[in-house]
Amino acid sequence: MRHLPVRTPPGGVAGRVVGALAAALLATTGLAAPAAAHSDGTPPSPATAAPADPLAEGLAPTPPMGFNNWNSTHCRADFNEAMIKGIADIFVEKGLKEAGYEYVNLDDCWAKPQRDADGKLVPDPVRFPNGIKAVADYVHSKGLKFGIYTSAGTKTCNPAGFPGGLGHEYSDAKQFADWGVDYLKYDNCNNLGVDAKLRYKTMRDALRATGRPIVHSICEWGENRPWEWAADVGHLWRTTGDISDSWGSMLSIMKQNLPLAPYAGPGHWNDPDMLEVGNGGMTDTEYRTHFSMWSVMAAPLLIGSDLRKATPETFEILGNREVIAVDQDRLGKQGAVLSSEGGRWVVTKEMADGGRTVALFNESGSPQRIATTAEAVGLPDAPGYRMRDLWQHRSSHTTGTISATVPAHGTVLLRVAPDEKWAGLPPAVELTADGSPTAEEGRTAGIVSTVADLGRTPVRDVSVSLAGPAGWTAVPASRPSVPVLQGGARLRTEWKVSVPDGTDPGTYDLALTAKYRTPQGDRTAVTAPVGVRVVVAPPAGVSQLSDLGWMSAANGWGPVEKDRSNGESGAGDGRPITIGGQAFAKGLGVHAASTVEYYAGGKCSGVTARVGLDDEAGLRGTVAFEIWADGRKAASTGTLTNVMPSQPISADVSGAQVVRLVVTDGGDGIDYDHADWADAKLSC
Structure with missing residues (x-):
């Protein structure tokens, strides 16, 4: 759930005072329940408390898979009994149940704002006219499981303030079990500042006391480092703040969760929040990355889109059983980062069969070749390896090189293992293009393509072609074909690409294709992404960056705003830029993690701005600002907070082709990190 203003801060002087008051309140009211319960839901003697091993319970031996409505509906009126039943139907009809999805879960807003006279939770009679048990029974009738939501506080996270579980753990748990x-x-x-371990252990014990197996999903946003203490408290724990349906948000959360691999395993999983696949804020390429990386990280796979409206592409991503098998591998290892230089990520996951799943993930905005080796990912030496592309559903053999040209924001997901029968597989053929060139309209861009045989056997009748949009021309300046390409050999071709006059700025996709015949006699082809960015040179003099068009923009929440702060949702929903009470007419409003790129073309000398956290974020948020000139960090501020006035930042960007404005979370996670590049100017 999003960190809403009703949240009680966990630390600081205020947190300590509230915590002390809460402790006194719990002590005087008897709400600090022990770990077991009588049949009426009240706790008996503490002596009966007996922590259980999650694996002994048989719960969550692999990451839970299912659905949660929050990301697609929040508290809209269409979150109701009919929707939840409809999702259960779709799980069965579309094969999602067979693919492994089993939980159909409600999020906030299912209850009335007040408990009844007996202190029991009351389902909203409009949303759930037949009650919660009737919905659970329907879900169970489909061979699925049913989940529900509450908060470890006096109220839930919604501003309407639905009843929370603090002080009602045993009666609520019994009610949930009865349903x-x-x-x-x-x-x-x-x-109320109550210690997180106490809050979640109390509910753990209450759930166990019911005698019903109930998965305990700890959603405290990673604030108290639950991966260090919650393995015997919950079956999964959130490691981050809430995800949003944007590339920046997904990327930031992924980066926070990846280092926590040592803490995950059967019955206790790192949870980087629910899936956004299909909600519309990212491209299908980005959604495939989202799904791939969550699977490599052994994360819970909880669908967050309204499947009643989902596209075939969404079902294709969510239903990819080869990728799901990576997530559900019984060994239960979370993937670990092998390298990440230049936005070229290699993440490898050990599998129960002794092989490895390797994610080649391209963080950058341009296609990049990403490569590693069988030895580097931990596989033993072998004459040949089977390599299976889990999105292309294609198998080949390699002598040990694991590589691909990966599209911008894309991921190539491969399963690799030694294979004595490697010779029966065609050799892996890699097609790459050096760089992603930038050109002004009416100019020429140079591209170099390479076809490489990564196996031990040759391919024949090899030819490569490059085609651009209508009006573009791509002419080879060196040979584009060979009769035989031996194992380990390469065909390198230079191309001259002409961008027509009058071409609008933007990124244009070109089709690079290599055709060849395998040793088995099959005629096949491989493709590689190539993009040419058509740009406009910045005007001479000093320009406000908000008056110029950017090359690319990625934001943690909501879009990057021009001359407005970031309102976290749609374009134009922010306010006038204000830092420390000082208002600015011009600038960019962003939300960490954020990157905005501008074309400088080697013609600009400097960037200046006043930066800081926007006043609309209140007392929350910490950020850091950076200016990059091509691959060089030209300036940075260090960590800034909301109590600080606007800070000056300037950078020498002489000779740079691309200038990047970067905002990070300041190292403490993303929480209302509304950042402003006020009065940001580019001198050329």
């Missing part, structure tokens, strides 16, 4: 709940998402709002 047939199989999964509880336990949030973090309005927690």
Whole structure:
């Protein structure tokens, strides 16, 4: 759940005072329940408390898979009984159940704002006219499991303030068990500063006391480092703040979760939040990356899109059983980062069969070749390796090189293992293009393509072609074909690409294709992404960056705004830029993690701005600002907070082709990190 203003801060003087008051309140009211319960839901003697091993319970031996409505509906009126039943139907009809999805979970807003006279939770009679048990029974009738939501505080995270579980853990847990709940998402709002371990252990014990197996999903946003203490408290724990349906948000959360690989395993999983696949804020390429990386990270796969409206492409991504098998591998290892230089990520996951899944992930905005080796990912020496592309559903052999040209924001996902029968597979053929050139309209861009045989056997009748949009020309300046390409050999071809006069700025995709005949006699082809960025040279003199068009922009929440702050949602929803009470008419409003790129063309000398956290974020947020000139960090501020006035930043960008404005979270996670590049200027 999004960190809403109703949340109680966990630390600081205020947090300590509230925590002390909460402790006194719990002590005087008897709400600090022990770990077991009588049949009426009240706790008996603490002596009966007996922590259980999650694996002994048989719960979540692999990461939970299912659905949660929050990312697609929030508290809209269409979140109701009919929707949840419809999702259960779709799970069966579309093969998602067979693919491994089993939990159909409710999020916030399912209850009435007040408990009844007996202190029990009451389902909203408009949303759920037949009650929660009827919905759970329907879900169970489909061979699926049912989940519900509450918060480890006095109220849930929604501003309407639905009842939370603090002080009601045992009665709520019994009520959930009576309804047939199989999964509880336990949030973090309005927690009165009560120690997180106490709050979540109390609910753990209450759930166990019911005698019903219920997965315990700890949703305290990673604030108290639950990966260090929650392995016997919950079956999964959130490691980050809430995800949003944007590339920047997904990327930031992925980067926070990746280093936590040592803490994950059967029955206890790192949870980087639910899936956004299909909600419309990212491209299908980005959604495939989202799904690939969550699977490599052994993350729970909880669908967050409204499947009643999902496209065939969304079902294709969510239903890819080869990728799902990576997530659900019984060994339970989370993938570990092998390298990440230049936005070229290699993440490898050990599998139960002794092989490795290798994610080649391209963080950058241009296609890049990403490569590693079988030895580097931990495989033993062998004459040949089977390499399976899990999105192309194609197998080949390699002598040990694991590589691909990966599109911008894309991921190539491969399963690799030694194979004595490697000779029966065609050799892996890699097609690459050096760089992603930038050209002004009416000019020529140079591209070099390479066809490489990565196996031990030759391919024949090899030819390569490059085609651009209508009006473009791509002419080879060296040979584009060979009769035989031996194992380990390469065909390198230079191309001259002409950009027509009058071409609008933007990135244009070109089709690079290599055709060849395998040793088995099959005629086949491989393609590689190539993009040419058509740009406009910046005007001479000093320009406000908000008056110029950017090459690319990525934001943690909402779009990058011109001359407005970031409102986290749609374009134009921010306010006038204000830092420390000082208003600015011009600038960029962003939200960490953020990157905005401008074309400088080697003609500009400097960037200046006043930077800081926008006043609309209140007392929350910490960020850091950076200016990059091509691959060089030209300036940075260090960490800034909301109590600081605007800070000056300037950078020498002489000779740079591309200038990047970067905002990070300041190292403490993303929480209302509304950042402003006020009065940002480029001198050329």
